[in-house]
Amino acid sequence: MPVKACVFDAYGTLFDVAAAARAAAAEPGAERLAALWPKLAEIWRLKQLQYTWLRAVTGDHADFWAVTADGLDVAMEACGLAGDAALRARLLALYRELEAYPEVAEMLAALKAAGRTTAILSNGSPEMLDAAVANAGLADLLDAVISVEEVGVFKPHASVYALVERRLGASPAETLFVSSNGWDACCGAAFGFRTLWVNRAGDPMDRLPGRPAHVARDLSGVPALATAL
Known part of the structure; x- marks a missing residue:
């Protein structure tokens, strides 16, 4: 057929789901992220996917934007970047423009x-x-x-x-x-x-x-x- x-x-x-972290790391003043962005991108994507599966199983649905933000929060904490509100906002903005x-x-x-x-x-x-x-x-x-x-x-x-x-x-x-x-x-x-x-x-x-x-x-x-x- x-x-x-x-x-x-x-x-x-x-x-390209790694593009947001890569682009943010290349911006002026992002020297700390430049050394960490591959790890951050990997954890962000993994947690994003894991949360979709878990929410599908539990029936506790939230849209993908909320799941994406939750995954980023975990990734930033894992990379020692928790609390950097400006970086978080920039990464999420870039994710909308992958x-x-x-x-x-x-x-x-x-x-x-x-x-x-x-x-x-x-x-x-x-x-x-x-x-x-x-x-x-x-x-x-x-x-x-x-x-x-x-x-x-x-x-x-x-x-x-x-x-x-x-x-x-x-x-x-x-x-x-x-x-x-x-x-x-x-x-x-x-x-x-x-x-x-x-x-x-x-x-x-x-x-x-x-x-x-x-x-x-x-x-x-x-x-x-x-x-x-």
């Missing part, structure tokens, strides 16, 4: 030129996603930006993945789902999507019920893969 829709996770897949990976715009344009539906399916809140998409200049290259806030639970809950067919009219078999998160790619595959894991870091495959059929180091090959399937 031909691929009708190409659906992308946002954070870590289209947008850089897209360099191949993203060209890749999406190629998919659109081939007549495929393009969309984001993300844990992000609508406001966060709108800001990121606008900052990266991707609005005209996306047919839909779908947030988990429509169902009030984070990925990998099946109700999130079901939003694709509801919103785009593409069945799982007609959808190429692309994520840089190994757990997301595995769970998307288990749901029934045709799935690509963008494994930029060369990480091992997660041991979960599903397994993505395709793995790549970046997004540049997505248009050719969508055509080949």
Whole structure:
């Protein structure tokens, strides 16, 4: 069955989640952060994801912006930066304007030129996603930006993945789902999507019920893969 829709996770897949800490560390007066930013970015992302999973299990939902701020607070404390309100505000502001990976715009344009539906399916809140998409200049290259806030639970809950067919009219078999998160790619595959894991870091495959059929180091090959399937 031909691929009708190409659906992308946002954070870590289209947008570089380390960009906020890296950019803040390069600003004047940020010498202390310059030595710590990789550690801060790593802990921030880990806690952000952990809190989505825990909130999905407990049913205690909060939007992704609140979870992002909570994760940053833990990361700053772990790095000895707790109490720096100005730095916290700057990091959160930069997170709203994350850089897209360099191949993203060209890749999406190629998919659109081939007549495929393009969309984001993300844990992000609508406001966060709108800001990121606008900052990266991707609005005209996306047919839909779908947030988990429509169902009030984070990925990998099946109700999130079901939003694709509801919103785009593409069945799982007609959808190429692309994520840089190994757990997301595995769970998307288990749901029934045709799935690509963008494994930029060369990480091992997660041991979960599903397994993505395709793995790549970046997004540049997505248009050719969508055509080949």
